[in-house]
Amino acid sequence: MIPSFERAIERILFTEEQVQQRVNEVAAEISEKYRGRDLKLIGVLKGSIFFLTQLARAITIPVKIDFLAISSFSHKSGQGLVRIAKDLDDPIEGEDVVVVEDIVDTGFTIRYLMQTLAGRAPNSMALCTLLDRTSRRIVQVPVDYRCFEIGDHFVIGCGLDYKQHYRNLGYIAVMNPSLLEKS
Ligand code: IMP
Ligand code: MG
Numbered sequence: 001m002i003p004s005f006e007r008a009i010e011r012i013l014f015t016e017e018q019v020q021q022r023v024n025e026v027a028a029e030i031s032e033k034y035r036g037r038d039l040k041l042i043g044v045l046k047g048s049i050f051f052l053t054q055l056a057r058a059i060t061i062p063v064k065i066d067f068l069a070i071s072s073f074s075h076k077s078g079q080g081l082v083r084i085a086k087d088l089d090d091p092i093e094g095e096d097v098v099v100v101e102d103i104v105d106t107g108f109t110i111r112y113l114m115q116t117l118a119g120r121a122p123n124s125m126a127l128c129t130l131l132d133r134t135s136r137r138i139v140q141v142p143v144d145y146r147c148f149e150i151g152d153h154f155v156i157g158c159g160l161d162y163k164q165h166y167r168n169l170g171y172i173a174v175m176n177p178s179l180l181e182k183s
Contacts, residue, residue, distance in 0.1 A: 047102030
Protein backbone atom coordinates (compact mmCIF):
# COMPACT_ATOMS: atom_id res chain seq x y z
CA MET A 1 0.00 0.00 0.00
CA ILE A 2 1.18 3.47 -0.87
CA PRO A 3 1.00 5.69 2.23
CA SER A 4 -1.49 8.56 1.97
CA PHE A 5 -0.26 12.15 1.72
CA GLU A 6 -0.99 12.56 5.43
CA ARG A 7 1.15 9.57 6.39
CA ALA A 8 3.92 10.27 3.91
CA ILE A 9 4.49 13.86 4.99
CA GLU A 10 6.54 14.72 8.02
CA ARG A 11 6.18 18.48 7.60
CA ILE A 12 5.58 21.08 4.93
CA LEU A 13 8.79 22.80 3.86
CA PHE A 14 7.34 25.33 1.38
CA THR A 15 3.63 26.00 0.96
CA GLU A 16 1.94 26.33 -2.42
CA GLU A 17 1.87 30.12 -1.94
CA GLN A 18 5.58 30.28 -1.08
CA VAL A 19 6.44 28.17 -4.12
CA GLN A 20 4.28 30.31 -6.41
CA GLN A 21 5.77 33.53 -5.09
CA ARG A 22 9.34 32.34 -5.49
CA VAL A 23 8.67 30.90 -8.96
CA ASN A 24 7.23 34.28 -9.96
CA GLU A 25 10.42 36.01 -8.82
CA VAL A 26 12.66 33.63 -10.78
CA ALA A 27 10.35 33.91 -13.82
CA ALA A 28 10.71 37.69 -13.66
CA GLU A 29 14.52 37.37 -13.61
CA ILE A 30 14.46 35.05 -16.61
CA SER A 31 12.01 37.27 -18.52
CA GLU A 32 14.27 40.25 -17.95
CA LYS A 33 17.44 38.42 -18.93
CA TYR A 34 16.06 36.88 -22.15
CA ARG A 35 13.83 39.72 -23.35
CA GLY A 36 14.17 40.11 -27.12
CA ARG A 37 15.70 36.63 -27.47
CA ASP A 38 14.22 33.32 -28.56
CA LEU A 39 14.24 31.26 -25.34
CA LYS A 40 13.79 27.50 -25.13
CA LEU A 41 13.06 25.80 -21.80
CA ILE A 42 14.29 22.22 -21.60
CA GLY A 43 12.50 20.13 -18.99
CA VAL A 44 14.10 17.06 -17.46
CA LEU A 45 11.37 14.42 -17.20
CA LYS A 46 9.55 13.66 -15.14
CA GLY A 47 10.37 15.64 -12.01
CA SER A 48 10.54 19.06 -13.63
CA ILE A 49 7.20 19.17 -15.44
CA PHE A 50 5.18 20.76 -12.64
CA PHE A 51 7.85 23.38 -12.01
CA LEU A 52 8.40 23.99 -15.72
CA THR A 53 4.70 24.57 -16.30
CA GLN A 54 4.46 27.00 -13.39
CA LEU A 55 7.65 28.79 -14.44
CA ALA A 56 6.69 29.04 -18.12
CA ARG A 57 3.30 30.51 -17.27
CA ALA A 58 4.91 33.17 -15.10
CA ILE A 59 7.52 34.13 -17.72
CA THR A 60 6.40 37.23 -19.63
CA ILE A 61 8.18 36.60 -22.95
CA PRO A 62 7.30 33.88 -25.50
CA VAL A 63 9.14 30.59 -24.86
CA LYS A 64 9.51 27.27 -26.63
CA ILE A 65 9.67 24.02 -24.65
CA ASP A 66 11.23 20.62 -25.19
CA PHE A 67 11.83 17.63 -22.91
CA LEU A 68 14.29 14.87 -22.30
CA ALA A 69 14.44 12.04 -19.82
CA ILE A 70 17.45 10.76 -17.91
CA SER A 71 18.12 7.46 -16.19
CA SER A 72 20.69 7.23 -13.47
CA PHE A 73 22.27 4.26 -11.79
CA SER A 74 24.56 3.53 -8.89
CA HIS A 75 24.36 6.94 -7.23
CA LYS A 76 24.94 5.16 -3.95
CA SER A 77 28.37 4.00 -4.97
CA GLY A 78 29.17 7.61 -5.78
CA GLN A 79 29.65 6.62 -9.41
CA GLY A 80 26.81 8.65 -10.88
CA LEU A 81 26.26 6.76 -14.12
CA VAL A 82 23.72 8.65 -16.20
CA ARG A 83 22.26 8.22 -19.69
CA ILE A 84 19.62 9.91 -21.84
CA ALA A 85 16.53 7.68 -21.88
CA LYS A 86 14.48 9.99 -24.13
CA ASP A 87 16.12 12.70 -26.18
CA LEU A 88 14.91 16.18 -27.16
CA ASP A 89 12.62 16.41 -30.20
CA ASP A 90 14.63 19.19 -31.84
CA PRO A 91 18.23 20.38 -32.16
CA ILE A 92 19.41 23.23 -29.93
CA GLU A 93 22.26 24.49 -32.10
CA GLY A 94 22.47 28.28 -31.95
CA GLU A 95 19.64 28.51 -29.42
CA ASP A 96 19.36 30.14 -26.02
CA VAL A 97 18.35 27.34 -23.66
CA VAL A 98 17.48 27.14 -20.00
CA VAL A 99 17.53 23.64 -18.56
CA VAL A 100 14.81 23.22 -15.93
CA GLU A 101 15.37 20.67 -13.13
CA ASP A 102 13.46 19.69 -10.00
CA ILE A 103 16.50 19.30 -7.74
CA VAL A 104 20.27 19.35 -7.99
CA ASP A 105 21.65 17.00 -5.37
CA THR A 106 25.03 15.31 -5.93
CA GLY A 107 25.17 17.09 -9.30
CA PHE A 108 25.94 13.95 -11.34
CA THR A 109 22.71 14.04 -13.34
CA ILE A 110 22.83 17.66 -14.30
CA ARG A 111 26.56 17.75 -14.98
CA TYR A 112 26.21 14.91 -17.45
CA LEU A 113 23.22 16.59 -19.02
CA MET A 114 24.80 20.04 -19.32
CA GLN A 115 27.97 18.52 -20.83
CA THR A 116 25.95 16.52 -23.33
CA LEU A 117 23.84 19.51 -24.36
CA ALA A 118 26.87 21.82 -24.55
CA GLY A 119 28.24 19.46 -27.21
CA ARG A 120 25.27 20.40 -29.40
CA ALA A 121 26.48 23.99 -29.70
CA PRO A 122 23.65 26.07 -28.23
CA ASN A 123 24.21 29.84 -28.33
CA SER A 124 23.84 29.92 -24.54
CA MET A 125 22.88 27.53 -21.80
CA ALA A 126 21.73 28.14 -18.23
CA LEU A 127 20.41 25.97 -15.43
CA CYS A 128 17.26 26.71 -13.43
CA THR A 129 16.32 24.42 -10.55
CA LEU A 130 13.42 24.42 -8.15
CA LEU A 131 15.55 23.01 -5.32
CA ASP A 132 19.26 22.99 -4.63
CA ARG A 133 20.87 20.80 -1.98
CA THR A 134 24.45 22.01 -2.00
CA SER A 135 25.36 20.12 1.18
CA ARG A 136 25.35 16.85 -0.79
CA ARG A 137 27.14 18.12 -3.89
CA ILE A 138 29.87 15.82 -5.22
CA VAL A 139 30.51 17.37 -8.63
CA GLN A 140 30.40 21.12 -9.20
CA VAL A 141 27.73 22.54 -11.50
CA PRO A 142 26.93 26.23 -11.93
CA VAL A 143 23.31 26.89 -10.91
CA ASP A 144 22.08 30.08 -12.61
CA TYR A 145 18.57 30.22 -11.14
CA ARG A 146 17.39 28.47 -7.98
CA CYS A 147 14.11 28.83 -6.16
CA PHE A 148 15.11 27.29 -2.82
CA GLU A 149 18.14 25.85 -1.09
CA ILE A 150 17.21 22.86 1.12
CA GLY A 151 18.89 20.81 3.81
CA ASP A 152 19.65 17.11 3.92
CA HIS A 153 16.15 15.64 4.03
CA PHE A 154 14.23 13.76 1.35
CA VAL A 155 11.43 15.86 -0.12
CA ILE A 156 8.31 15.18 -2.18
CA GLY A 157 5.80 17.29 -4.07
CA CYS A 158 5.87 19.88 -6.89
CA GLY A 159 7.12 17.12 -9.19
CA LEU A 160 9.46 15.39 -6.76
CA ASP A 161 8.64 11.75 -6.16
CA TYR A 162 9.27 8.85 -3.86
CA LYS A 163 9.04 5.69 -5.95
CA GLN A 164 7.08 7.62 -8.60
CA HIS A 165 4.39 8.80 -6.18
CA TYR A 166 3.61 12.16 -4.59
CA ARG A 167 4.67 14.30 -7.56
CA ASN A 168 1.19 15.83 -7.63
CA LEU A 169 1.41 17.43 -4.17
CA GLY A 170 1.03 21.19 -4.70
CA TYR A 171 3.61 22.05 -2.03
CA ILE A 172 7.05 20.77 -1.03
CA ALA A 173 7.13 18.46 1.97
CA VAL A 174 9.71 16.52 3.93
CA MET A 175 9.03 12.81 3.58
CA ASN A 176 8.43 10.90 6.79
CA PRO A 177 11.89 9.31 7.29
CA SER A 178 10.45 6.12 8.78
CA LEU A 179 8.90 5.33 5.39
CA LEU A 180 12.11 5.72 3.42
CA GLU A 181 13.75 2.43 2.57
CA LYS A 182 17.25 2.12 3.92
CA SER A 183 19.78 1.83 1.14
P1 IMP B 1 21.82 14.11 -8.55
O1 IMP B 1 22.38 13.47 -9.78
O2 IMP B 1 22.30 13.47 -7.29
O3 IMP B 1 21.99 15.61 -8.52
O4 IMP B 1 20.31 13.70 -8.55
C1 IMP B 1 19.28 14.52 -8.83
C2 IMP B 1 18.05 13.68 -9.00
O5 IMP B 1 17.80 12.84 -7.87
C3 IMP B 1 16.87 14.58 -9.11
O6 IMP B 1 16.61 14.92 -10.45
C4 IMP B 1 15.77 13.77 -8.46
O7 IMP B 1 15.15 12.97 -9.45
C5 IMP B 1 16.46 12.87 -7.48
N1 IMP B 1 16.36 13.39 -6.10
C6 IMP B 1 17.38 13.86 -5.33
N2 IMP B 1 16.93 14.25 -4.13
C7 IMP B 1 15.61 14.03 -4.10
C8 IMP B 1 14.58 14.26 -3.11
O8 IMP B 1 14.79 14.76 -1.99
N3 IMP B 1 13.31 13.91 -3.47
C9 IMP B 1 13.01 13.37 -4.69
N4 IMP B 1 13.94 13.15 -5.64
C10 IMP B 1 15.23 13.48 -5.36
MG1 MG C 1 14.79 14.11 -11.50
